[in-house]
Each structure stands twice: as C-alpha cells, then as structure tokens.
Amino acid sequence: MKRAKITIIGAGNVGATCAHWCAAAELGDIVLLDIPATEDMPKGKALDLMQASPIMGFDSNIVGTTSYEDSRDSDVIVVTAGIPRKPGMSRDDLLATNAKIVSSVGEQIKATSPNAVVIVVSNPLDAMVQQMLKVTGFAPNKVVGQAGVLDTARYRAFLAMELGVSVEDISAMLMGGHGDTMVPIPSCTSVGGIPVTQLLSQQRLDEIVDRTRTGGAEIVSLLKTGSAYYAPAAACTQMVEAIVKDKKRLIPCAAYCDTQYGVGGFYVGVPCILGNDGVEKIIELELTSEEKTNFQKSVDAVKSLVATMDGLLSA
Structure with missing residues (x-):
C-alpha cells in the first residue's frame, strides 16, 4: 500500500x-518545506528526524526542502507559514502580512498539489x-482550518487538571472563531x-472557559520569546491522521459553512466528520438560545x- 504524502x-x-x-505515528512520507531564505534549515531538521527513526522505530521518509516541486502531488498539506505578531505591529499589520503569505502559498499548492486536502494553521x-x-x-471540503482541536484540547486539559481525572475521560466541544469569541457547548x-x-459550579466552569480562550496568550507570556507549538502540532497531527486513515473523526474544525448554522459562506469552528475527502459532513447541533447568541457574535x-x-489586500 502506497504511503500518504504529507507536506508541511x-x-x-x-x-x-x-x-x-506525523513521522512517529507513521502517517506517511513527509516533506518539510520552507522559504528559500531559510537555506538548508528544513534539510537539517528533516535529517535530524530521519536519524531518530531507528531509535523510535518509524519508517516514514522525511525530506527537507525549499522547493514546491518536492511537494508535488501531496495528499495532505499543513500550512503553518506566517509571521507572529511583533512589538509595534498592529493586528491589521499581522492580518495583511499573513494574508499575502497564505495567498502566495495557496498559489503554489494550486499549481503542484491540486488534489490535496489543505489544513490551515496560520493566524x-x-x-x-x-x-x-x-x-x-x-472545493470547500478540501480546505479546513485547525483551531477547534487545539481549543478543545486546552479545555479538556484544564478540566482534567481541575477535577483530577484522566484527560481520556473528558469529552468536550467548542465552536465559533479561534480566540476570544469561541463558544463552549456545555451540553456536549x-x-x-x-x-x-x-x-463543577457555573462560576468555576466559566473561569476555565476564559482560561481556554486565552490559552495561547498564557503560553506566550510564559515563554517570553515564542508561542505554543507542542499542542498546536499535536492538533494538526490528529487531523492529518483522520484524513490519511479515513477515520471519519467527529472533531471541531474551521469549516466552510454556507447554509449550516445560517453562517452564509464563511469559515467558522463547527463539529465535522473528517475523513479522506476532508470535511465530509458538518454536524448541526441544537444550540440553546444563549449558545446561539454567543455563536452569532x-x-x-x-x-x-x-x-x-x-x-x-485591495488597498
């Protein structure tokens, strides 16, 4: 059986x-790609991972490159490209810069891997x-955003820490945009x-939800010189696995909602069935009036x- 080709x-x-x-889980062969200005950095990281393979026991082939030709005909593409916000940079600066980067990346993906499922992580x-x-x-089902898996994981981790139970026993669902307006669904x-x-009391639950909303910022404040990467990368990997193994996982993703939830043609975090064809179905939950109001916000x-x-972009 041919291995899946995964480009990051x-x-x-x-x-x-x-x-x-992804390599440790043997999800497929991996192409680690970055811009030419990084020179040989992707090759170095790929080689380091290959040297770990005999120890960890995986046979995935890992290639580091700065050429999109090496990514040609990928099955799944994970896009983490973009810049973090820096001192003196406005939110609009970050938005415009990363939109241009994502646009450039998208053009290359269109040209080299027209049948791929694309997972966007960039902010x-x-x-x-x-x-x-x-x-x-x-097709909208072939382009999906990673946020819900990460946000839900943070929520589950905080609940496990609070209750002193295994994270495996906690099921949760968060919807909406990635950030301060995310919407917890207590009934789920x-x-x-x-x-x-x-x-848990409603007050304590609300406090945990608030901590989840600012989970990324909390890590930034602790690291001082960077942002979270273990949990975001793990969240990407879960989505890659669902796609390449056609697992039909029901997980929250940023999916294109047209008539669903009355969104009208935008990406927003909703529960999805994720499989080989990308977002194969969006699950429409019956929300309470408060949940509906918060989701609409x-x-x-x-x-x-x-x-x-x-x-x-048009300016």
Whole structure:
C-alpha cells in the first residue's frame, strides 16, 4: 500500500513538531518545506528526524526542502507559514502580512498539489483559511482550518487538571472563531459520561472557559520569546491522521459553512466528520438560545475580520 504524502509548509516550531508527530505515528512520507531564505534549515531538521527513526522505530521518509516541486502531488498539506505578531505591529499589520503569505502559498499548492486536502494553521486562523479557499479555488471540503482541536484540547486539559481525572475521560466541544469569541457547548461536555455541570459550579466552569480562550496568550507570556507549538502540532497531527486513515473523526474544525448554522459562506469552528475527502459532513447541533447568541457574535467577529483582510489586500 502506497504511503500518504504529507507536506508541511513552514519548518518552524509548529511545522517541525508536526513532522515529528506525523513521522512517529507513521502517517506517511513527509516533506518539510520552507522559504528559500531559510537555506538548508528544513534539510537539517528533516535529517535530524530521519536519524531518530531507528531509535523510535518509524519508517516514514522525511525530506527537507525549499522547493514546491518536492511537494508535488501531496495528499495532505499543513500550512503553518506566517509571521507572529511583533512589538509595534498592529493586528491589521499581522492580518495583511499573513494574508499575502497564505495567498502566495495557496498559489503554489494550486499549481503542484491540486488534489490535496489543505489544513490551515496560520493566524488569524479564520481569515487565513478563507483566503486559502479563495486563492486555491478548491472545493470547500478540501480546505479546513485547525483551531477547534487545539481549543478543545486546552479545555479538556484544564478540566482534567481541575477535577483530577484522566484527560481520556473528558469529552468536550467548542465552536465559533479561534480566540476570544469561541463558544463552549456545555451540553456536549462530559466526564466519563457525566455532564460537567454536575461536577463543577457555573462560576468555576466559566473561569476555565476564559482560561481556554486565552490559552495561547498564557503560553506566550510564559515563554517570553515564542508561542505554543507542542499542542498546536499535536492538533494538526490528529487531523492529518483522520484524513490519511479515513477515520471519519467527529472533531471541531474551521469549516466552510454556507447554509449550516445560517453562517452564509464563511469559515467558522463547527463539529465535522473528517475523513479522506476532508470535511465530509458538518454536524448541526441544537444550540440553546444563549449558545446561539454567543455563536452569532463569534460569526460576526469572523465576518468583520475577513472584511478587514479583504480591505487591506485591495488597498
């Protein structure tokens, strides 16, 4: 059986760690790609991972490169390319810069891997995945954003820490945009099948949700010189696995919603069935009136972000 070909665009911390996780799980052969200015850095990281293979016992082939030709005919592409926000840089600066980077990446993907499923990780996530769809012209199910898996993982980790239970016993769902407007769904949050509302007060649950919303910023403040990468890379790997193994995982992803939830043609975090064809189905939950209100606020925030991006790109 032919191995899947997985290309990871951006060989920084998130991209290289994603390559590590994917190789260790033997999900396929891996291409670790970065811009020519990085020179031989992707080759060095790929070689280091290959040298780990006899120890860890994986047979995935890993190639480091700065050429999109090496990524040709990929089955799955993970896009981590972009810049982090720096001192003195406005949110609009980050939005415009990364939108241009994602546009350039999207053009290359369109030319070299027209049948790939594309997982976008670059921030601001909800706008970047929308731009990737626009540039590639791919079917919406073939372009998906990674955020929900990460946000839900943080939520589950914090709940496990609070309750002193295994993370394996916690099921949870978060929806909406990636960031301050994400929407927890209490009716879909349980511990060993027990509703979380029976185990925690509403006040404590709200505090954990707030910590989840700022989970990335908390890590940035602790690291001082970087941002999270272990958990984001693990989240990407779970999505890659669902696609290459056609697992039909029901997980939250930034998916293109048209009539679903009345979104009207934007990417937003919703529960999806993820398989070999990308987003194979969007699950429409029955939300409470409060959840509907919060979800709509999140959708409106995403629409505003995309409008700002479009304005900056056309200026």
